[in-house]
Amino acid sequence: MRLASIPGKKRRARRKEKARRLAVGAPPGTLEADPQAAPTVISVVAVGGGESLRQTGVTVAAALALREAWPLVWIDCSGLADIEAIRAIGAAFGLHPLALEDVLDTAQRPKCEVQADHAFVVMRMLDREGGSEQLSLFFGEGFVLTFQERRGDSFEPVRQRIAKGAPRLLAGHADYLAYALIDAVIDAYFPVVDAQIARIEQLEDDILAGVDGDQVHDLHGLRRELLGLKRWLRPTRDALGVILRLDRPWLRAETRVYFTDVQDHADQLIDTNETYRDTASGLIDLHMTLSAAKTSEVINLLTIISTIFIPLGFLAGLWGMNFNPEISEWNMPLTQHPYGYPIALAFMVALALGLLVYFRKRRWI
Incomplete structure (x- = not known):
């Protein structure tokens, strides 16, 4: 699905959500890459003791080697073409094969699954051009793993904060880094929603002013986009609720406050989404009434x-x-x-x- 995030720009063709790619009857935990998947690029950020190290384009072995020297390692895989690299990372951190299967099957619903030593979070991440991709995030004691469909993400502000020496991020706690990454993903929704609001308000002005145009078609497109956001935001809020209810030693009590704040942001987005989806429906009715x-x-x-x-x-x-x-x-x-x-x-x-x-x-x- 594509979301036009910039008012006035021609909307891209809607990206159709695809069904599962695995053949019917395939064994659970089968790892199969999409033929169109982007090449895998591994980046690693190691933090702890007030210091940080960032490397891009490293091998799996080099990324895993940093675990021995640093309290916290964040390994990011952009592109899901390299099955062996993903399998090796999963084996090193004890990820379940079904979770790795969900990483590669990028039509997953946002969710949070909890294991004894880590949590697995799936979200939809928006980009600046209005596109979306699946983000799979794992975090546990001493590690954070992120898997993305392609390069380019919402995490650059987090990387910059680490580079500038943000104390909380450099403390080496995986739960806070996971919060910061999830918060960055949620924050990326706000510009898209603001752009949708601006377009709805412009269409409202055009309808009331009697401007000729295909406002009904545009409003139907906006309603479809808003409905798509709703399908992502509601389960994302539920996933955050699962995190807040976790009772694990690697999720500290002081970090729950930050996850609560992220959940509030998700609630705010959902409320705004529902309000303007109703507004779009009302404008369609208004346009029909004025035309009649x-x-x-x-x-x-x-x-x-x-x-x-x-x-x-x-x-x-x-x-x-x-x-x-x-x-x-x-x-x-x-x-x-x-x-x-x-x-x-x-x-x-x-x-x-x-x-x-x-x-x-x-x-x-």
Whole structure:
């Protein structure tokens, strides 16, 4: 699915969500890469004791070697083409094969699964161009793992905070780093939602101003995008609730406050989403009502014109009958009168004006 995050830009074609790629009946835990998956690039950030180390494009062995020297290691895999690298990382950290299968099957619903020594969180991550991808995040004592479909993510602010020496991030606690990453993903929704709000408000102004355009089509597209966000945000909020209820030694009590704040942000996004989805529906109804009112005005005008010309046409047809007035004085009166034609026209005009006055008094015009 694509979300147009910049007002005024042409919306991209909607990205269709795909079903599971594994063949029916495949054994549970089967790891199979998407043929179109991006190449895997492994990056690692090691922190602890107020210091940090960042490396990009490293091997699995090099990334795993840092675990021996640093209290906390964050390994990020951008691109899911290298099955062996993903399997090796999973084996090193004791990840369940079913969890790795979910990492590669990028049509997962946002969720949180808890094991004895780590938690597994799935989210939808938005990018600046309005696209989305699946983020799979694992965190436990001394490690955070992230798996993304492609390069480019919402984590750069977190990396910059680490590079600038943010004390909490450099303390070496996996739960706080996991919070910071999840918070960055949630924060990336706000610009997209703000852009959708701006587009809805612009469409509202256009509809009320009577600007010609395909506003209904645009509003339907926005409703579809808002519904897509709702499908992601609600289970994301539920996943955060699972984290808040965790009773594990690697999730400290002081970090729960931060996860509560992230959940509040998710609730705020959901409330805003529902409000403006209802607004979009209301604007569609308003547009239909205004269009019907315009059509009614046109039909009313045409009806009035027809009503005026029906008696005039009757009179013109009546006087147009070819009865010879020389045979009887009752045949076609006024046809022999020197002012017959002006009298007939004056009578027709008076009749039309009388009808207009009557319609005006009845407030039909």
